[in-house]
Amino acid sequence: MSILESGKKKSWVPTMIGAVLLLCGIAFHRVPFPIQIEDDLRDALNSINGDVKGVLQDDGSVPPITESAPVETAEDKSAVSGLKLHFVNVFQGDAIYIELPGGKTALIDAGPAPDPESEYKTPIVSSFLKKRGVAKIDHLVMTHPHADHYGGLKWVFEELQVDHFYDTRIDNSDADGDNLAREQAKKEPGCVVHYPAEGDQLDWAQGVKVKVLHSCPNRGRSADHRPDVGAFLNNCSIVLKLSYQGSSALLMADAQEEVEARLVQTYGRGLQSDVLKVGHHGSKYSTTEAFLKKVKPEAAFIEVGKYNDFGHPTPDVLARLKAAGAKIHRTDKEGTIEYAMKAPRPSAKLFFGSIFSAD
Numbered sequence: 001m002s003i004l005e006s007g008k009k010k011s012w013v014p015t016m017i018g019a020v021l022l023l024c025g026i027a028f029h030r031v032p033f034p035i036q037i038e039d040d041l042r043d044a045l046n047s048i049n050g051d052v053k054g055v056l057q058d059d060g061s062v063p064p065i066t067e068s069a070p071v072e073t074a075e076d077k078s079a080v081s082g083l084k085l086h087f088v089n090v091f092q093g094d095a096i097y098i099e100l101p102g103g104k105t106a107l108i109d110a111g112p113a114p115d116p117e118s119e120y121k122t123p124i125v126s127s128f129l130k131k132r133g134v135a136k137i138d139h140l141v142m143t144h145p146h147a148d149h150y151g152g153l154k155w156v157f158e159e160l161q162v163d164h165f166y167d168t169r170i171d172n173s174d175a176d177g178d179n180l181a182r183e184q185a186k187k188e189p190g191c192v193v194h195y196p197a198e199g200d201q202l203d204w205a206q207g208v209k210v211k212v213l214h215s216c217p218n219r220g221r222s223a224d225h226r227p228d229v230g231a232f233l234n235n236c237s238i239v240l241k242l243s244y245q246g247s248s249a250l251l252m253a254d255a256q257e258e259v260e261a262r263l264v265q266t267y268g269r270g271l272q273s274d275v276l277k278v279g280h281h282g283s284k285y286s287t288t289e290a291f292l293k294k295v296k297p298e299a300a301f302i303e304v305g306k307y308n309d310f311g312h313p314t315p316d317v318l319a320r321l322k323a324a325g326a327k328i329h330r331t332d333k334e335g336t337i338e339y340a341m342k343a344p345r346p347s348a349k350l351f352f353g354s355i356f357s358a359d
């Protein structure tokens with residue numbers, strides 16, 4: 001119970017002392033307050049809601065990437081040392097590059113392989129990673145064995161150092177690229193292979209909670225699940241929820257409505273996330289109304305190619321996201337999109353609650 005709430009029992013003196021501390025803190029927030037108070041004030045003064053920076057897509061075939069590194073200023077410092085998500089424009093496919101606090105990196109999927117007919121010999125994601133000077137991926141995730149997710153992994157293993165590889169045990173019986181990536185992971189010096197299960201928590205960086213909400217850790221072959229092999233593999237996606245400084249992101253890979261229903265049943269309100277990486281490129285089989293009611297995303301990111309044969313994202317999904325109040329971002333329209341996860345803007349309750357809290 002706070003002092004404000006229990007005013008009858010406690011003297012007004014602590015309240016006055018608190019108010020003076022607050023005013024001093026606003027004017028001189030570098031003055032060494034007790035750690036909790038100083039941290040709260042610093043966060044309150046420095047933090048804003050996570051912001052989005054989009055890069056317009058070129059018309060040509062050169063994959064668009066962020067042209068310039070963000071300038072580091074005193075005000076930006078918390079963001080630079082914080083957590084940033086980059087929804088990399090790999091056309092039709094997924095690749096999410098994550099800068100973790102402390103300098104570590106994660107890559108969730110690597111988009112498609114290069115088209116053998118094209119002049120490009122490396123996958124689209126390679127342009128983004130090379131331009132940023134990325135030499136090492138600490139945590140590499142293959143959410144599920146579909147080519148628009150694992151296609152770029154061959155290049156990643158060949159060109160970059162990978163320390164941890166997260167995989168399902170599902171074999172795409174109609175493809176070889178998934179097993180090639182698995183072989184590469186085994187041969188990668190020092191690389192640890194993980195098969196995360198639902199409920200696991202991954203240790204990626206201090207202050208960052210990475211929870212596995214769904215996966216397929218048991219062995220299986222897609223051929224045993226005909227005729228709807230595509231949906232079966234999509235529903236084997238590793239689904240992660242990242243939480244950092246009170247902000248959260250739900251990364252759905254290609255999970256469909258069956259998984260969403262299960263997540264709603266299991267986690268309910270626990271699904272609430274500021275950011276939603278929309279499942280399955282905005283397909284009509286994902287992003288149900290019931291699911292959105294629990295997630296309540298402020299921002300929704302759709303990784304999708306401008307030209308795709310599937311009609312992604314579907315008008316139904318866009319309408320459902322809009323109705324849920326989410327701001328929609330699409331890689332086919334904005335190119336690679338950067339999102340900095342920061343603490344939500346503090347409310348008066350947080351201010352006074354933290355300073356006057358009696359416990």
Ligand SMILES: [Zn+2]
Nearest residue numbers: 093146148254
């Ligand atoms: Zn996909």
